[in-house]
Every structure is written in structure tokens, then in C-alpha cells.
Amino acid sequence: MTTPFTIGIDAHKSTHTLVALDSAGKVCGERTVRAVSEGHAEALRWALKFGTDLEWAVEDCRGYTRLLEQDLLAANQRVIRVPLILMAHTRKAARTPGKSDAIDATAVARAAQRERDLPVAFHDEKTWQLKLLMDRRDDLVTQRVAFTNRLIQRLHLLDPARARPRDLTRASNRHPLGEYLSTRPGLEAELASEELADIDRFSRNIDALTKSIGDHVREHGSTLTHIPGCAEITAARFISAVANISRFRNEAAFARYVGVAPQPEWSGLSRGRMQLSRGGNRQLNSALHTIAVVQIRLDGPGRAYYLRRIEEGDTKAGARRCLKRKISRTVYTRLRADYRRATETGRAPNHHRD
Incomplete structure (x- = not known):
């Protein structure tokens, strides 16, 4: 069954632009609200003018839409996540030239109307906490890799003949390198020691997050392991x-x-x-x-x-x-x-x- 009205949303940090489309894809209204809970309540009141049988289509960029999704789901609204590539293709095929928030919101809504099997937004506290821990761990791993590459380059400048250090994610490999750097004079060695200390800090934080993630998985009762x-x-x-x-x-x-x-x-x-x-x-x-x-x-x-x-x-x-x-x-x-x-x-x- 086709939903009578689809509310397409172009989400930004400060504002969200909404466009209402009927089942035939005709634009029936447009509104811009602030990206806060009060603005989301205003958006809901505006959308309910078109009836109670609604679906909301948002771009799948949860950094901008998480609070919006939470507020809409708390109001028992159906929220569809539209992949960015689908929205982009819809906008290119549209008859309206140019780019604006309203054009983007319309593209989001039309993509949701065309693709009826897109993922529906879902939120639960446990999986969200696990996602936050995983994101934090991924960020630290990325930073550790960057610092490790920089340190390896600096060690080559200090002594090109010295063998490349072994896996620095292991404390047993970091300690000998730290002792070696403490015997070397100059600013390069001093900076290398600081970078090694950063890698050590990242590794300890990553290990703590890994343990916490493991606890969450066991608490979740998952049999994937x-x-x-x-x-x-x-x-x-x-x-x-x-x-x-x-x-x-x-x-x-x-x-x-x-x-x-x-x-x-x-x-x-x-x-x-x-x-x-x-x-x-x-x-x-x-x-x-x-x-x-x-x-x-x-x-x-x-x-x-x-x-x-x-x-x-x-x-x-x-x-x-x-x-x-x-x-x-x-x-x-x-x-x-x-x-x-x-x-x-x-x-x-x-x-x-x-």
C-alpha cells in the first residue's frame, strides 16, 4: 500500500529542510526548521497538516540525523533511510535544474517513493552504545596507524641502517624501542619518543575499549562468536x-x-x-x-x-x-x-x- 504523503528531509547541522510529496510525487509543501528537538516538534506539527499516515525520508548520514530520528521515532513515526547515492541519482534525473536544500529534500523523498525496500530507522540503547564504542575504537586505531607510519619514517631518518621496528601494537616491542630512543641525542629522537608515547597511549585505550566491547557482546548474548x-x-x-x-x-x-x-x-x-x-x-x-x-x-x-x-x-x-x-x-x-x-x-x- 502506498503511503499518501512522504516527507523528504535535507539535513544539516543547523537546519533541516522538509518537502512534502503526495503519492504521485507532487510537491505539496516546504518548510525549514532548526536542527533541535523544538524544531523537530515544529516539523511534526507542520507535517501532520497533510494527515496522520506519513513516512519520513532522510539521507543516511546519522551524524546529522540521529537526534531527528530519535524525536520522530519517539512520536511513532516511520523513518526511511535513503542511501546518498540513490538521492544523488534522483537529483540528476530531476527536471528541476540546480541545487538547493528544497531540491535535495525532494530528491530524498522521491528516492524513498521509488525504492520501497529501503532500511527503516531503528534505535536501541544497547546497540547504539556498542556502535559508539566501535566508532571510538576505529578512530583510535586509525590514529595509531598514522602515528606509527610517522614514527617509522622518523626512525629511518635517525638511522637508515637500523631494522624496521616490529609490531608496535605490542608493549613488548615498544619498550626496547623506547630505551633505544632515550640514548639518541637531538630533536628527531625527542619527537620520536613523544610519538612512541602517543602510540603507547592509543594502544592502552584501544585495549580497554576492546575489553569493554567484549563485555557488551557477552551481555548481548550473541552467538556470533x-x-x-x-x-x-x-x-x-x-x-x-x-x-x-x-x-x-x-x-x-x-x-x-x-x-x-x-x-x-x-x-x-x-x-x-x-x-x-x-x-x-x-x-x-x-x-x-x-x-x-x-x-x-x-x-x-x-x-x-x-x-x-x-x-x-x-x-x-x-x-x-x-x-x-x-x-x-x-x-x-x-x-x-x-x-x-x-x-x-x-x-x-x-x-x-x-
Whole structure:
């Protein structure tokens, strides 16, 4: 059934621009509100002029839309997340030239009307906290890599003949390097010591976050860690990104979300040819790749399946992609089972926070 009105939103830090479209895609109204809870309440009052059967379409950029989504979901509104690439394609195909907040909001709404299987916003406190911890850990890991690369370059300037330092994520490798730098004179050595201290601080914070994330995963009751190759950090990656597995209508939709569903690439005589998808959530795709690589190295069902695909004529990369799809089915099944068990025991989250 088609929703009578779709409210498209172009979100910014300070303001949100809203455009109301009827079921035929005709623009029926426009409004700009402040990006605060009072402005969101004003937007809701304005939208209710068009009726109570509404859907809200927002660009999938939660840095700008998280509070907006929370306020709308608290008011029992249906919120659709539109991927940025869909909105961009819709705007290019529009008859209205140029760019403005209203044009962008209209593009968001029309993309939501055209694609009826887009993800619905979902928020629960536990998965949101896990996402915050994962984001913080990812930021620290990125900074540690940057400082490590800078330190390696500085060490080369100090002594080109010295061997490159071993894995600096380990404290046992950082201590000898610190002792070496303390014996070297000059500003380069002093700066290198400071960078090594920063790496040490990042590593301690990362270790603390890793422990906290593991505690959250165990508290969540996830069975993803029972999958060979899926450690607690990988499980947390899936839990925090998926949030609500019931929003996927089937396993194929989940496979598209994680980027392991091939897409058609044929015309005429090439009928049936498929192409590797480069879309989907790349972090989850990377997590599946990690699990696949571990399973290939282990002596188990994953390795047996991988070797059988190669014997049947697949390349190593092709066999690995097939294994990733197989693993995605297992991940989907376990997420569904975990959610069903949480629902039966009354531990399922309320669907109004992320």
C-alpha cells in the first residue's frame, strides 16, 4: 500500500529542510526548521497538516540525523533511510535544474517513493552504545596507524641502517624501542619518543575499549562468536551495524546489505552473467572476509567448502567469494536466532533508539 504523503528531509547541522510529496510525487509543501528537538516538534506539527499516515525520508548520514530520528521515532513515526547515492541519482534525473536544500529534500523523498525496500530507522540503547564504542575504537586505531607510519619514517631518518621496528601494537616491542630512543641525542629522537608515547597511549585505550566491547557482546548474548573466525570485535561490528535484523525481509536482502550478493551484468547473448558487487556495507564485507580467511586456514567445514569450489573450477578469489556468501547466511541465521531468543525472554530492545 502506498503511503499518501512522504516527507523528504535535507539535513544539516543547523537546519533541516522538509518537502512534502503526495503519492504521485507532487510537491505539496516546504518548510525549514532548526536542527533541535523544538524544531523537530515544529516539523511534526507542520507535517501532520497533510494527515496522520506519513513516512519520513532522510539521507543516511546519522551524524546529522540521529537526534531527528530519535524525536520522530519517539512520536511513532516511520523513518526511511535513503542511501546518498540513490538521492544523488534522483537529483540528476530531476527536471528541476540546480541545487538547493528544497531540491535535495525532494530528491530524498522521491528516492524513498521509488525504492520501497529501503532500511527503516531503528534505535536501541544497547546497540547504539556498542556502535559508539566501535566508532571510538576505529578512530583510535586509525590514529595509531598514522602515528606509527610517522614514527617509522622518523626512525629511518635517525638511522637508515637500523631494522624496521616490529609490531608496535605490542608493549613488548615498544619498550626496547623506547630505551633505544632515550640514548639518541637531538630533536628527531625527542619527537620520536613523544610519538612512541602517543602510540603507547592509543594502544592502552584501544585495549580497554576492546575489553569493554567484549563485555557488551557477552551481555548481548550473541552467538556470533560461535562461528569459527568470528571474534568478539567482529561480532560487535555486525551487531552495531545491523541493530535490528528483523528489518531485513530475508537472507538475500542481508547479503546485499553486506555486499556479497552478485549483481546482474548481461545483455542479449550474455544472458545470466553476474558481476561482483562493490556496494553494500564495506566494513561488514571486510568482517566477512576476515572470517573467510581464518576459516580457509583452519581445518574445518569452511576450508573443505573452499577447496571443493576450487576443484569444481572456481578461482581462489571466486571460491573465497562463495565462502563469504555462505558465511553471510550463517551470520544472518544466528542474528535472527539471537533476536528471536531475546524476544521470547523479554530482553529484546525497544524499537525507538539506536
